[in-house]
Amino acid sequence: MSFKNKNFLIIGASSGIGFSLAQNLIEAEANVFSASRTQPDLPSKFLMWDAQNSDNQVFNELPxxxxxxxxxxxxxxxxxxxxxxxxxFIKDFQINLLGAVSVIQANLGRLKASENASIILFSTVAVQTGMGFHASIASSKGAIEGLTKSLAAEFASTKIRVNAIAPSLTDTPLAKNLLSTPEKIDSSNKRHPMGRVGKSEDIASMAKLLLSDEGSWITGQIFHVDGGMSSLRMM
Structure with a gap:
């Protein structure tokens, strides 16, 4: 996969999946631009940006x-x-959906200019697999899946690919309360057919493929990188 000298914007690269992906791209000699509330410990250009109070003028600094x-x-x-x-509900929709809409609209011209760009959004296993107590997040992430397919269709003529990744529980700072004790970790591991919760690197690897030239014929898809949670039932 050749990423040398290509430009990638990662919203939320300060930790978790975004951080792992940014590391992978930087190691592959890509130019990474990160935007979030907290500056990541990475050799990348940093833009201060908040999904709940977005100032899209910061993207004027991008190539x-x-x-x-x-x-x-x-x-x-x-x-x-x-x-x-x-x-x-409003907060979840603002962070999960409307923030993504805002960023894509602000950078659509830059993506079109590459003539072979890739947009990656994130859903959750809870959209396909009904889970109690997930009404708000599943609603907003379900909207992300609809946005993914709609934009993939609309942008195909401009050679912009749009895909989403729908992970199950992944060991990131966002999930720290769900994995805060050995008992919770063990219980979460056992719920997954592959016997463990996800790691940031598991999800970042899929994202890297979708950004690469090797993923150039993939668009409009929702990838369930979830240790089998959405599709397997073990005896």
């Missing part, structure tokens, strides 16, 4: 051509449905 855009911000707001407020 005229982007070969890929990855939107990593997400939420884990697990509550019984009767305890979810309108504000909970």
């Amino acid at each position: 005229a051509v982007l070969h890929g855009l990855v939107y990593c911000p997400g939420t884990i707001n697990l509550k019984p449905f009767h305890r979810l407020t309108n504000e909970d």
Whole structure:
């Protein structure tokens, strides 16, 4: 996979999946631009950006051509449905969906200029596999899956590919409360057919493929990188 001198914007590269992907791309000699609330410990150009209070003027600092855009911000707001407020839903939609819409709109011209760009969004296993207490996050991430397919169709003529990755529980700072004790880790591992929760590197590897020239015929897909959670039932 050749990434040398290509330009990639990663929203949310300060930790977790975005950080792992940025590391991989930098090692492959790509030019990585990161945008988030916290500056990552990476040799990349940093832009201060917040999904809940977005200032898209910061993207004026980017080069005229982007070969890929990855939107990593997400939420884990697990509550019984009767305890979810309108504000909970609004916050999840703002971070998971509207932030992505805003970033893509702000950088669409740069992506078109590459004539072979890739956009990657993130969903969750909970969209396909019904899970209790996931009403708010599954709703907003379900919207991401709809956005992925709609944009893939609309952008195909400009050679921009759009795909989404739908992980199961992954060991990232966002999931720290769900994996805070050995007992919780063991229980989470056992729920997955592959016997463990995901690692950032598992998801970053798929994202790297979708950004690469080897992924140039893949668009409009939702990839369930979830240790078998969405499709397998073990005896």
